[in-house]
Amino acid sequence: MDPEHPPLLRIIEEELVDYRIRSRFSHPDFVKKLGLSGSERVLEFGSGGGCLSRVLARTLSPDGALSCVEISPYWMEKARQRLKVFTNIEYLQGDILTMSMPENHFDVIIIHFVLHDIEPAARIDVVGALSKCLRPEGTVFIREPAKPEHGMPLSEIRALMRDAGLREIRTGCTKSRQWRWICDGTFKKSW
Numbered sequence: 240m241d242p243e244h245p246p247l248l249r250i251i252e253e254e255l256v257d258y259r260i261r262s263r264f265s266h267p268d269f270v271k272k273l274g275l276s277g278s279e280r281v282l283e284f285g286s287g288g289g290c291l292s293r294v295l296a297r298t299l300s301p302d303g304a305l306s307c308v309e310i311s312p313y314w315m316e317k318a319r320q321r322l323k324v325f326t327n328i329e330y331l332q333g334d335i336l337t338m339s340m341p342e343n344h345f346d347v348i349i350i351h352f353v354l355h356d357i358e359p360a361a362r363i364d365v366v367g368a369l370s371k372c373l374r375p376e377g378t379v380f381i382r383e384p385a386k387p388e389h390g391m392p393l394s395e396i397r398a399l400m401r402d403a404g405l406r407e408i409r410t411g412c413t414k415s416r417q418w419r420w421i422c423d424g425t426f427k428k429s430w
């Protein structure tokens with residue numbers, strides 16, 4: 240997919256479903272369950288148009304901070320416009336594989352519906368790059384669709400995390416009408 244020019248259908252779906260509905264009605268529940276204290280340094284990987292970032296920015300207190308990493312200039316600009324009222328967001332546009340990121344820095348990394356869209360062969364390097372930025376004992380929260388034709392199985396998520404030095408805290412899958420299954424997990428970086 241061309242990151243500069245997303246397809247029109249995806250733009251419409253993102254505005255109507257992700258931004259107007261999910262961002263208001265289902266993302267707040269997801270973020271609440273993460274149990275953030277509010278003072279964390281959070282990296283949201285593949286933040287897109289900022290639908291989840293909006294909820295994360297609201298949850299963080301003034302001593303917390305959100306860094307949004309997004310490869311697409313289009314979606315990064317969209318997020319910047321939508322979230323301009325928030326002063327605790329840093330926008331980092333680029334590919335996580337080639338960006339220079341601080342090591343052992345973030346308390347929390349969130350991967351929400353991103354990894355399944357990345358070429359399978361590149362996923363291990365992406366998770367490795369993310370793991371590098373996470374502080375020891377920092378937490379990764381991941382949530383991905385598990386539809387066989389568009390998604391990734393929980394077994395792959397577990398293997399990728401393990402190979403990147405992240406230990407499993409919990410995982411689970413819930414039924415979904417659109418995605419059949421959505422799998423999520425919590426992992427920690429060992430010392």
Ligand SMILES: C[S@@+](CC[C@H](N)C(=O)[O-])C[C@H]1O[C@@H](n2cnc3c(N)ncnc32)[C@H](O)[C@@H]1O
Nearest residue numbers: 285286287290309310311314334335351352353
């Ligand atoms: C399906 S969207 C999900 C957006 C957001 N996380 C959400 O749930 O609303 C996946 C996003 O990840 C971004 N992305 C994919 N590969 C990336 C990479 N290597 N570095 C940074 N962002 C990436 C895409 O451009 C896209 O905006």
